[in-house]
Amino acid sequence: MVRHPWLPNSPENIKKEMLQKIGVKDVEELFKDIPKEARVKDWEKLEIGVGRPLSEIEVRRYVDRLLDKNKVFKYPPPFLGGGAWPHYVPSVVRYIMMRGEFMTTYTPYQAEIAYGLMQALFEYQSLMAELLEMEVVNASMYDWASAAAEAFLMSFRINKERNKVLVPSTMNPFHKKVAETYLWPHGYKIETVKYDPETGLMDLEDLKKKLSDRKASAVYVENPSFLGFIEENARDIGEIAHDYKALFIMGVDPISLGVLEAPGRLGADIAVGEGQPLGLGLNYGGPYLGIFATKWNMKFVRQMPGRIMGLTTTKDGKQRAFAMVLQTREQHIRRERATSNICTNEALCAVAAGVYMALLGKEGFKKLGELIMYRSHYAAKKLNELPGVKAPLFKSTFFKEFTVNFDNTGKQYNYIHEKLLENGIHGGLYIKQYFPELGETALFCVTELHTKEDIDLLVDTLKEILEE
Amino acid sequence: MFRQARWDEPILFELGAPGRIGFLVPEVEEEIKRVVGEIKIPEKIKRSSPPNLPDLSEVEVLRHFVNLSQMSYGVDNGPVPLGSCTMKYNPKIAMELAFDPRITMLHPLQDERTVQGLLEIMYLLQKWLANIVGMDACTLHPAAGAHGELAGVLVIRKYHELKGQIDKKKEIIIPDSAHGTNPASSAMAGFKVVTIKSDERGNVDIDALKAAVSESTAGLMLTNPNTLGLFEENILEIAEIIHEVDGLLYYDGANLNGIMGYARPGDMGFDIAHINIHKTFSSPHGGGGPGAGPICVKDRIVDPEKGIKLSDLIPGPIVVYDEKEKKYKLKWPGKYSVGMLKAFFGNVIPLVWGFVYILAMGPQGLKEATEQAVINTNYFMKLMENVKGYDVIYGKGRFRKHETVISAKPMHDEVGVSAEDVAKGLLDAGFYAPTIYFPLIVPEALMIEFTDTETKENIEKYAARLKEISEIAYKNPEEPKTWPRNTSVGRVDAVKASHPRHVTPTWRVYRLRKEGRITALK
Numbered sequence: 002m003v004r005h006p007w008l009p010n011s012p013e014n015i016k017k018e019m020l021q022k023i024g025v026k027d028v029e030e031l032f033k034d035i036p037k038e039a040r041v042k043d044w045e046k047l048e049i050g051v052g053r054p055l056s057e058i059e060v061r062r063y064v065d066r067l068l069d070k071n072k073v074f075k076y077p078p079p080f081l082g083g084g085a086w087p088h089y090v091p092s093v094v095r096y097i098m099m100r101g102e103f104m105t106t107y108t109p110y111q112a113e114i115a116y117g118l119m120q121a122l123f124e125y126q127s128l129m130a131e132l133l134e135m136e137v138v139n140a141s142m143y144d145w146a147s148a149a150a151e152a153f154l155m156s157f158r159i160n161k162e163r164n165k166v167l168v169p170s171t172m173n174p175f176h177k178k179v180a181e182t183y184l185w186p187h188g189y190k191i192e193t194v195k196y197d198p199e200t201g202l203m204d205l206e207d208l209k210k211k212l213s214d215r216k217a218s219a220v221y222v223e224n225p226s227f228l229g230f231i232e233e234n235a236r237d238i239g240e241i242a243h244d245y246k247a248l249f250i251m252g253v254d255p256i257s258l259g260v261l262e263a264p265g266r267l268g269a270d271i272a273v274g275e276g277q278p279l280g281l282g283l284n285y286g287g288p289y290l291g292i293f294a295t296k297w298n299m300k301f302v303r304q305m306p307g308r309i310m311g312l313t314t315t316k317d318g319k320q321r322a323f324a325m326v327l328q329t330r331e332q333h334i335r336r337e338r339a340t341s342n343i344c345t346n347e348a349l350c351a352v353a354a355g356v357y358m359a360l361l362g363k364e365g366f367k368k369l370g371e372l373i374m375y376r377s378h379y380a381a382k383k384l385n386e387l388p389g390v391k392a393p394l395f396k397s398t399f400f401k402e403f404t405v406n407f408d409n410t411g412k413q414y415n416y417i418h419e420k421l422l423e424n425g426i427h428g429g430l431y432i433k434q435y436f437p438e439l440g441e442t443a444l445f446c447v448t449e450l451h452t453k454e455d456i457d458l459l460v461d462t463l464k465e466i467l468e469e
Numbered sequence: 470m471f472r473q474a475r476w477d478e479p480i481l482f483e484l485g486a487p488g489r490i491g492f493l494v495p496e497v498e499e500e501i502k503r504v505v506g507e508i509k510i511p512e513k514i515k516r517s518s519p520p521n522l523p524d525l526s527e528v529e530v531l532r533h534f535v536n537l538s539q540m541s542y543g544v545d546n547g548p549v550p551l552g553s554c555t556m557k558y559n560p561k562i563a564m565e566l567a568f569d570p571r572i573t574m575l576h577p578l579q580d581e582r583t584v585q586g587l588l589e590i591m592y593l594l595q596k597w598l599a600n601i602v603g604m605d606a607c608t609l610h611p612a613a614g615a616h617g618e619l620a621g622v623l624v625i626r627k628y629h630e631l632k633g634q635i636d637k638k639k640e641i642i643i644p645d646s647a648h649g650t651n652p653a654s655s656a657m658a659g660f661k662v663v664t665i666k667s668d669e670r671g672n673v674d675i676d677a678l679k680a681a682v683s684e685s686t687a688g689l690m691l692t693n694p695n696t697l698g699l700f701e702e703n704i705l706e707i708a709e710i711i712h713e714v715d716g717l718l719y720y721d722g723a724n725l726n727g728i729m730g731y732a733r734p735g736d737m738g739f740d741i742a743h744i745n746i747h748k749t750f751s752s753p754h755g756g757g758g759p760g761a762g763p764i765c766v767k768d769r770i771v772d773p774e775k776g777i778k779l780s781d782l783i784p785g786p787i788v789v790y791d792e793k794e795k796k797y798k799l800k801w802p803g804k805y806s807v808g809m810l811k812a813f814f815g816n817v818i819p820l821v822w823g824f825v826y827i828l829a830m831g832p833q834g835l836k837e838a839t840e841q842a843v844i845n846t847n848y849f850m851k852l853m854e855n856v857k858g859y860d861v862i863y864g865k866g867r868f869r870k871h872e873t874v875i876s877a878k879p880m881h882d883e884v885g886v887s888a889e890d891v892a893k894g895l896l897d898a899g900f901y902a903p904t905i906y907f908p909l910i911v912p913e914a915l916m917i918e919f920t921d922t923e924t925k926e927n928i929e930k931y932a933a934r935l936k937e938i939s940e941i942a943y944k945n946p947e948e949p950k951t952w953p954r955n956t957s958v959g960r961v962d963a964v965k966a967s968h969p970r971h972v973t974p975t976w977r978v979y980r981l982r983k984e985g986r987i988t989a990l991k
Contacts, residue, residue, distance in 0.1 A: 286813030349755030
């Protein structure tokens with residue numbers, strides 16, 4: 002017998018009264034249809050928690066002690082990106098996210114009692130639509146990687162006779178791995194397009210060559226790329242893709258869109274991206290927010306995965322209202338013929354990202370983009386001045402991430418990373434396993450959280466390490 | 470009496486004034502400007518016109534969203550007895566700990582030595598969940614229940630691939646009472662779906678199953694207790710039938726709250742199970758997510774020569790403990806694994822939430838939670854006995870587990886009041902409505918799950934309201950059509966909402982349509 006604050010009917014007297022009303026003598030009777038062989042033995046002896054219920058006081062102490070074993074890189078924040086980046090979480094974003102009316106509600110199956118949540122999700126879709134300059138945005142996917150994978154699957158539903166997608170060979174390796182998993186059961190292939198070793202940009206001749214068999218359902222680019230540089234030929238790539246009747250899919254970091262062109266204006270048919278920078282925090286990998294958008298064309302919208310909120314009215318036409326729209330694409334109606342199996346998504350993260358976009362406004366996105374670029378370029382410039390260090394490896398303009406090569410320092414990056422850690426600094430991501438041709442290269446990330454002071458500390462510490 | 474807020478809250482784009490800012494971006498340091506000079510973005514990729522976002526002050530943004538939140542309703546407000554959703558109370562101690570900066574500020578690619586505390590938590594959670602469902606290994610990687618399903622069905626595909634029999638193993642069998650995600654996940658994993666019917670007791674029809682099973686059967690997906698809230702009495706026989714043709718059994722964990730501490734999928738013959746942390750283990754649903762959908766597997770041998778086990782097939786990364794170094798480490802998917810389903814580890818915040826919940830409950834508390842959920846359901850069923858207008862279609866006279874499905878078919882047939890009308894009548898009384906029109910095999914279905922955290926008093930009030938709705942329906946069948954009245958907005962026009970001429974997924978579409986720049990969606 003357990004009485005617990007989260008179990009209001011657990012006191013013996015209440016339980017007894019309820020069992021009496023049901024007409025059974027004990028609770029066991031309610032479980033008698035479970036065959037003996039399927040019953041669990043010695044449940045209470047299994048290692049589950051600490052083997053007994055704990056009070057809140059004990060729980061806090063237990064978890065707190067474990068969390069103390071983590072090291073938070075606060076000042077300076079980690080110089081790490083690679084698909085998740087340290088960005089500021091405004092207090093208002095976190096405050097709204099914590100509202101119980103949002104946090105503890107379900108998918109808005111009952112529109113009339115979920116009006117506020119639906120408006121907030123509609124506003125997320127609407128703000129994101131402006132940032133992307135695309136007309137239709139869904140209420141979220143799991144993350145960038147899974148959104149890209151679903152975009153590829155969508156392209157095969159539109160271009161039914163085709164069997165491969167073309168992606169840059171600089172594609173984020175985590176995103177690529179996820180896409181491989183999603184495509185594998187259907188026998189679809191991912192083919193990589195070469196990059197120009199000087200600029201990092203997609204090799205357009207190689208792209209045309211690989212499109213010439215007319216087997217590609219889509220061409221995908223990431224902007225900024227995994228290696229940090231800006232894919233300045235995005236519009237040309239889109240046009241080439243369309244010449245060969247392939248879709249053009251763009252993956253974007255939304256925080257760059259105050260300074261970089263919107264995918265809708267670059268000819269993208271589908272835009273995906275990672276909403277994590279929009280006030281969600283790092284969270285050791287999740288929850289994040291998969292952005293998914295397409296243009297105003299039934300051919301595309303009908304094949305789109307995920308939930309979509311729409312503006313409508315009440316039945317009497319008198320009041321504004323919201324409803325989940327175009328649901329015949331979804332699993333609860335279409336079952337095995339649905340466009341995706343997605344049900345639970347990242348709605349609360351979408352609400353939070355909506356709050357973030359509302360706070361920043363058009364001016365905020367531009368200023369923040371500029372600040373990030375100034376800081377990252379300052380860092381690259383300073384690092385590049387260190388003997389033997391080359392930053393960045395590519396000539397193209399970059400956004401917040403850039404490659405730093407240590408080939409001529411006589412030191413391996415692993416050693417440098419170790420030494421930085423000893424000084425309380427977390428350096429960039431070692432990318433040799435993904436891009437062996439780049440040698441002793443790490444991908445560094447600098448955002449609005451990294452001040453000049455932080456960057457100088459990194460540079461000075463590196464200098465000492467390299468001079469040893 | 471229940472009254473939800475009815476603020477006349479404009480859409481963000483109708484608020485604000487030019488020049489207002491909601492967030493002050495720090496100035497670029499002078500020294501940085503001097504060193505860097507000018508930032509040059511090539512013209513062809515530079516944003517050509519600023520995004521059409523509103524200019525709002527922080528105050529306006531905050532009030533706007535607080536007002537919207539007051540027009541939303543969650544477990545924190547009152548009962549949410551949505552069937553198959555297990556909307557239990559979301560403990561606040563778990564929220565506080567899950568949002569601790571020692572978690573939210575950790576980068577997923579941070580050096581493993583600097584995240585030992587979190588990895589230990591995840592390692593323990595993997596182990597506890599494996600024990601709860603009676604399996605040998607777990608991955609916390611999938612981000613939601615359906616994501617876990619996809620992971621699980623991909624494991625089935627990989628299993629047959631590695632055994633060299635995927636060419637004939639083309640079908641997944643799914644009962645007609647299953648969640649829509651089951652067939653959708655199977656299709657995403659490249660399988661053909663074979664649907665089998667339920668018998669009168671609400672179980673899988675064994676004859677139908679036997680007729681459906683063949684050498685093409687790759688596996689079976691099953692929820693137990695099923696969506697009718699009934700325990701699948703023939704589960705051991707079902708497992709045998711599927712294993713006989715070397716198919717795998719997949720357990721949809723949506724309804725785990727009905728058997729925890731009493732029976733484990735692993736002991737029933739299931740090979741793979743997913744768990745919804747945001748259902749059974751109390752992390753909140755967030756208005757649709759984020760959730761977390763770990764999957765667990767048995768140590769079934771896939772290839773004895775190469776020593777491949779089912780646990781080598783699961784997606785990841787997962788956490789392992791290195792005995793020699795006394796360190797927790799991430800194990801990234803190896804060559805037999807189905808790979809990755811999202812970038813990085815998993816949805817850590819809901820996972821920590823679940824960890825805290827299990828810690829606070831212990832095995833005794835978890836079992837008690839199941840008992841409470843089951844008592845609540847059957848207590849409710851008792852209160853609903855012989856209430857006019859409602860009926861039970863499947864499994865008459867059987868005890869339910871964590872949830873139940875009643876049908877408003879009599880009321881609908883006799884006076885034209887539908888399940889939807891009943892749902893709106895519940896909203897008016899301050900209850901979240903049941904899941905309606907699901908499972909598909911029950912006409913005018915009302916699927917109700919109180920969970921373990923609802924009070925006896927609320928269950929009684931809910932049943933009384935259902936009775937009252939029926940009385941009104943039979944006296945004045947027109948009245949229910951005018952519901953709801955006490956919510957933020959009246960009955961919504963969902964048909965218009967999806968009409969190609971009216972559909973408005975974003976404000977951008979609203980604006981462009983008004984300006985005559987776009988036509989109907991075609």
